[in-house]
Amino acid sequence: MKTIEGRQWASREDLITHSGYSRDTLSKLWRARGANGHPEPRDIDGVMHWDVEIWDGWFAEHCERPRDLSGVDRSGDPDELLPPAGQARVLGVDPSRITQYAKNPPPEWPDPIHTEQLATRTREYRTRAQLWEWVDKPVSGFGTKGGRPSGPGAKTGQAKAAARLRLAVEALAEMPGRKVAEVAAALSERHGQSVDTWLRVITQARKQAQQ
Known part of the structure; x- marks a missing residue:
């Protein structure tokens, strides 16, 4: 990290160490800044840096946003392998959402346990336990409504x-x-x-x- 005028500034690498989250997760949060209000960076020596205090405040608020997880189905065998349609039923979303996740996965979206190669696409299988663990991570943003109340x-x-x-x-x-x-x-x-x-x-x- 760099200290400028008494304030700490962190690069993406610094934030990975600071937050404990992966580069992929932090990159997805940055790309979704238009919706989640991610702080803007400052260019230092040609590298993006974020004010650590401001970023910490934003990240804590991001993780504490009210979320509605009432539509998540918590029943069934935690280790059951589910195809996309089954994953959608567990999460209480339209199957198209799972298709979108395959193309543009949200933060911390779990890797498939098993894949099946079809004629035109790959079908990914995940367990209920993976899905439950994912929705319970505040950083995932699942269940958060967009816009202002x-x-x-x-x-x-x-x-x-x-x-x-x-x-x-x-x-x-x-x-x-x-x-x-x-x-x-x-x-x-x-x-x-x-x-x-x-x-x-x-x-x-x-x-x-x-x-």
């Missing part, structure tokens, strides 16, 4: 987010010499919510102050 609930959420941002700004002003993690811990103790949540809010507050 709307309606009264969304307005309430926006008001709460604005209030948390204001509290973070005030806390940063009150504790200028404290580390971000310490400020987040203090906010968590005072107002509830997890330390990770406050870390994201503080990151947003600092970014807003720099603009």
Whole structure:
């Protein structure tokens, strides 16, 4: 990693080590930035780098997005080999989704246990256990609806987010010499919510102050 003006910047290689996820997964998250809000990079010596603090905040929020997994079928033999149609039934999606995954797999999509060569294509088999494990990984993004919420609930959420941002700004002003993690811990103790949540809010507050 590189440190510039007191902030750490990570290349893709650095993020692989930092996050524990594969190059393929991180590349897919980057390519889907239009939908998931992935932070923009900074060119350093001709290589893309990301502000580690901002990336961490975004990634934590990405993994904590509400997901609806109610359509996933958790019954049956975990080790049963399933063709694409069976995989679609387990996930509660249209079979065309599995076809799309074969061409453009989402993050952490499991490799097939068995393949069958047909006349015009290859049929991939996966087990129920593989599918259950995949949907339970927040990074997969499965079950997350795209777009922004709307309606009264969304307005309430926006008001709460604005209030948390204001509290973070005030806390940063009150504790200028404290580390971000310490400020987040203090906010968590005072107002509830997890330390990770406050870390994201503080990151947003600092970014807003720099603009």
